Amino acid sequence: AQKVTQTQTSISVMEKTTVTMDCVYETQDSSYFLFWYKQTASGEIVFLIRQDSYKKENATVGHYSLNFQKPKSSIGLIITATQIEDSAVYFCAMSPLDSNYQLIWGSGTKLIIKP
């Protein structure tokens, strides 16, 4: 079975701090792609960052970075120096290489940044 699990339904942190959101996945495929997307208050779904399973180095884009722990099937999203506008719902997704580029989605984590 292929599955993506986000156990944190909601996280609240103070502005300018660092937050980590958890995501674990299940797949029998040896090659896969992992994604994090953000859904804003307006409903827009925006791509943030991606990790390819064969890459050992953690991906980083701006103030987003990933903590990829392949033996634990885990891909955490780290946001440093959080801002009010980071408040959103964050989704983790996986695409096994032989899935014809289908995305399997987690249920999302709501992030609230407090001033």
Add this chain to the structure above:
Amino acid sequence: EAAVTQSPRNKVAVTGGKVTLSCNQTNNHNNMYWYRQDTGHGLRLIHYSYGAGSTEKGDIPDGYKASRPSQENFSLILELATPSQTSVYFCASGDAFDRGNTEVFFGKGTRLTVV
């Protein structure tokens, strides 16, 4: 700039009526997807397509049909709308993640209410 455009953005339909949701992409992507999003369920795949003329069933296809008449356009059809199909629908387009394509791009969503 990659673009996925959905129409209409909001729709109120009557039970038993026919509803067509349209999606247009200017990304020249082969793959297009229709998802629905309900509170507590994240994104669930309804139908997808690998190119013009092709449609495939996703995880929750019952009650929905899809049509891909061209590379750019992908429609979701509810032949007999029911209140349980009240939801927010997202269209997306993407291509091979292992051939230089970074992500899946989403439209802004269609809020459908069936009364």
